Amino acid sequence: MLAFDEMNGAPDDQTSPEVRDGYTAVKRWLDDAPPGLLKARREQAELLFRRIGITFAVYGDAEAEERLIPFDIIPRIITQKEWAGLERGLVQRARALNAFLADIYGPRECIRAGIVPADLILRNPQFCLEMVNQRPPHGVYVHVAGIDLVRTGPDDFYVLEDNCRTPSGVSYMLENREVMMRLFPDLFSSHRVAPVETYTDALLTTLRSVAPQRASADPTVVLMTPGLHNSAFYEHSFLADKLGIELVEGRDLFVQDEVVFMRTTEGAKRVDVIYRRIDDDFIDPLVFRPDSMLGVPGLMSAYCAGNVTLANAPGAGAADDKAIYSYMPEIVRFFTGEAPILKNVPSWRCREPEALAHVLDRLPELVVKEVNGSGGYGMLVGPTSSKAEIETFRHRLKASPETFIAQPTLALSTCPTFVESGVAPRHVDLRPFVLSGADEVRIIPGGLTRVALKEGSLVVNSSQGGGTKDTWVLDV
Amino acid sequence: MRVHVDYVTRYEYDTPARLIQQVLRMTPRPYDGQHVRDWRVEIDGDGRLRAGEDALGNVVHMLSLAGPVRRLMARVIGEVDTSDTGGMVHGAIERFPPAVFLRETDLTRCDAALHAFAAEVAAKGGSKLDQLHALLGALNEQVAFDTSPTTSTTTAAEAFAMKRGVCQDLSHIFIGAARVMGMPARYVSGHLARSDGEIDQEAGHAWCETYVEDLGWVGFDAANGVCPTDAYVRVAIGLDYLGAAPVRGSRYGGGGEQLDVKLRVTPAGQ
Numbered sequence: 001m002l003a004f005d006e007m008n009g010a011p012d013d014q015t016s017p018e019v020r021d022g023y024t025a026v027k028r029w030l031d032d033a034p035p036g037l038l039k040a041r042r043e044q045a046e047l048l049f050r051r052i053g054i055t056f057a058v059y060g061d062a063e064a065e066e067r068l069i070p071f072d073i074i075p076r077i078i079t080q081k082e083w084a085g086l087e088r089g090l091v092q093r094a095r096a097l098n099a100f101l102a103d104i105y106g107p108r109e110c111i112r113a114g115i116v117p118a119d120l121i122l123r124n125p126q127f128c129l130e131m132v133n134q135r136p137p138h139g140v141y142v143h144v145a146g147i148d149l150v151r152t153g154p155d156d157f158y159v160l161e162d163n164c165r166t167p168s169g170v171s172y173m174l175e176n177r178e179v180m181m182r183l184f185p186d187l188f189s190s191h192r193v194a195p196v197e198t199y200t201d202a203l204l205t206t207l208r209s210v211a212p213q214r215a216s217a218d219p220t221v222v223l224m225t226p227g228l229h230n231s232a233f234y235e236h237s238f239l240a241d242k243l244g245i246e247l248v249e250g251r252d253l254f255v256q257d258e259v260v261f262m263r264t265t266e267g268a269k270r271v272d273v274i275y276r277r278i279d280d281d282f283i284d285p286l287v288f289r290p291d292s293m294l295g296v297p298g299l300m301s302a303y304c305a306g307n308v309t310l311a312n313a314p315g316a317g318a319a320d321d322k323a324i325y326s327y328m329p330e331i332v333r334f335f336t337g338e339a340p341i342l343k344n345v346p347s348w349r350c351r352e353p354e355a356l357a358h359v360l361d362r363l364p365e366l367v368v369k370e371v372n373g374s375g376g377y378g379m380l381v382g383p384t385s386s387k388a389e390i391e392t393f394r395h396r397l398k399a400s401p402e403t404f405i406a407q408p409t410l411a412l413s414t415c416p417t418f419v420e421s422g423v424a425p426r427h428v429d430l431r432p433f434v435l436s437g438a439d440e441v442r443i444i445p446g447g448l449t450r451v452a453l454k455e456g457s458l459v460v461n462s463s464q465g466g467g468t469k470d471t472w473v474l475d476v
Numbered sequence: 477m478r479v480h481v482d483y484v485t486r487y488e489y490d491t492p493a494r495l496i497q498q499v500l501r502m503t504p505r506p507y508d509g510q511h512v513r514d515w516r517v518e519i520d521g522d523g524r525l526r527a528g529e530d531a532l533g534n535v536v537h538m539l540s541l542a543g544p545v546r547r548l549m550a551r552v553i554g555e556v557d558t559s560d561t562g563g564m565v566h567g568a569i570e571r572f573p574p575a576v577f578l579r580e581t582d583l584t585r586c587d588a589a590l591h592a593f594a595a596e597v598a599a600k601g602g603s604k605l606d607q608l609h610a611l612l613g614a615l616n617e618q619v620a621f622d623t624s625p626t627t628s629t630t631t632a633a634e635a636f637a638m639k640r641g642v643c644q645d646l647s648h649i650f651i652g653a654a655r656v657m658g659m660p661a662r663y664v665s666g667h668l669a670r671s672d673g674e675i676d677q678e679a680g681h682a683w684c685e686t687y688v689e690d691l692g693w694v695g696f697d698a699a700n701g702v703c704p705t706d707a708y709v710r711v712a713i714g715l716d717y718l719g720a721a722p723v724r725g726s727r728y729g730g731g732g733e734q735l736d737v738k739l740r741v742t743p744a745g746q
Contacts, residue, residue: 118573118575119575119578122573122575122576122579123575123576123578123579125579125580129531129572129576130530131531132531132571132572254495254728255497255540256495256540256542257524257540258540285724285726286497286498286724286725286726287499289582290718290724291629297497297726298497298538298540298726301526301538
């Protein structure tokens with residue numbers, strides 16, 4: 001598939017400059033690098049990552065419980081000018097997501113106004129009944145959003161999905177930069193790259209800003225992990241360390257009289273804000289899954305009493321469902337009164353019979369996604385799938401059309417990547433992390449660039465063989 | 477009918493518990509078929525009971541008891557005047573549109589066999605109400621009441637495969653089938669004054685309610701193959717057992733739990 005290249009521009013456009021803004025020096029570096037240098041640097045990078053200990057557990061991979069996510073040493077560059085536009089769009093998107101959640105858990109005006117069908121909300125398993133008419137502290141639902149963007153041209157950025165539950169990957173953004181600065185100090189001295197290490201301060205400020213009103217001026221913030229066996233455990237411990245807060249599991253907390261306490265060596269300590277990296281289903285066995293050993297009994301009662309802040313709020317996932325996604329342009333318009341700055345990928349809702357017929361006709365060209373799927377699972381990429389895979393999906397679509405949406409297969413932009421055969425274009429996406437506090441929305445320039453290392457592959461998920469790159473927002 | 481309920485739950489622990497938390501859904505609310513004359517929830521010890529309401533409008537008592545706790549007793553005692561509404565549930569507190577009760581849950585999810593069962597019932601045709609009565613009849617024929625093989629975590633599909641279960645299992649099957657037939661359905665926990673004069677009971681009762689266009693919510697007791705009458709005391713509703721369970725609890729410490737339940741449901745005049 002011919003795709004726009006972030007360094008070299010449009011494949012068929014002779015008028016585009018030889019090298020796009022921002023990439024001049026990197027292109028020169030790649031051209032001038034003596035043979036063997038890139039390989040040596042990549043090996044050094046891997047060594048550094050091994051030493052730091054960054055790993056990622058892959059579900060369904062019996063061989064290795066934890067492995068390194070491949071890191072590519074060629075940075076992905078976004079100019080400051082491009083970023084400014086993205087940033088405005090991301091702030092708008094985050095505000096809309098939050099307003100949407102406040103509405104569906106409150107007056108449900110967007111249903112009455114016909115913006116979103118009632119069924120999609122009420123029957124959505126992520127729509128948390130316990131959250132109805134519960135205003136979270138400071139009215140914030142999605143404190144940390146990972147909004148995945150893809151690019152198809154110089155000015156064409158699309159939101160691919162809004163991750164409003166417990167988005168991960170920010171530790172890679174931080175570590176990729178650290179490793180790059182150690183490997184290529186010269187590149188950093190010759191480029192004005194926006195810093196990313198301020199993320200942890202921004203996150204802590206955000207979390208502290210949403211402490212319950214009755215908390216002290218110095219609220220106690222903790223990070224709650226499902227534990228060692230979670231695929232993102234490394235990130236949880238990394239972030240807790242960087243933030244200077246306690247990393248806790250459910251068993252380290254308890255609730256008494258609707259107040260959450262943490263067991264410490266100096267006795268019980270009241271907890272005000274929980275940055276929880278554990279799914280709704282598991283946070284409180286008295287309300288959600290009774291067999292959950294990972295949560296804290298009574299946590300929801302403390303939350304509903306306004307004594308603790310959960311970030312993100314329970315039920316925030318109702319906004320990132322892929323069926324809801326298809327309504328995001330209308331949702332943005334309805335709640336912000338503005339035209340959406342970031343584009344949505346046009347989506348066919350297979351629950352609508354006409355859309356379904358259209359999708360079934362064109363299955364080999366389309367991407368089909370499960371409404372509740374994530375991590376690149378339960379997805380069909382028509383152009384790269386076998387006939388048998390397509391037929392399997394056709395059956396699934398016919399059996400339960402309402403659980404799928406379909407989209408055109410986008411030619412995701414490529415970025416030069418160092419692979420076995422040398423430097424070659426590979427498809428990338430971008431996950432910026434959007435922080436919403438009581439006071440403001442904060443976004444660290446850039447985000448996590450994920451790259452599909454297999455030639456031609458459009459699936460960038462780390463669970464499916466994707467890698468990552470350092471992302472530079474560059475003042476040129 | 478005036479129904480008197482006296483429900484005592486005793487817990488004892490070999491090693492004391494450090495902290496006990498329970499969510500009790502044991503207090504009925506009124507609707508057209510039910511007037512609550514008097515109702516109390518009491519516990520012994522120094523525990524605190526906080527009354528509140530859950531998302532669906534059920535009365536909830538949160539019990540929090542710091543240890544050491546060797547024994548705990550909770551007693552519910554009350555009296556309700558009921559009338560026979562032919563299974564119709566009007567005047568109850570409704571916090572959500574019926575569509576919420578189309579959601580599938582882990583306990584009510586239909587597997588292929590249950591889908592086939594529901595399709596078979598639906599194929600008989602007739603009005604929605606006819607289909608629900610057909611479902612009630614088919615369940616009564618095919619699934620036997622039997623307390624031995626299932627537990628509180630048995631799913632509808634598991635119970636249906638065994639063709640046996642208690643009122644909870646039969647209700648889950650009914651709910652799962654009704655939902656795939658496109659009808660909102662929910663779980664009801666409560667009490668049943670038995671017609672055979674037996675007042676001492678092992679456990680509370682459970683049945684279902686289904687939303688029928690133009691009629692509203694209608695009760696179906698899958699375990700007995702009938703619609704609820706004035707012998708039923710309606711206490712709590714949920715998407716499944718977990719949302720309406722009389723007690724959901726957790727404790728820290730407290731090994732060797734012994735549980736003793738004494739439930740007496742007495743129709744007035746006996």
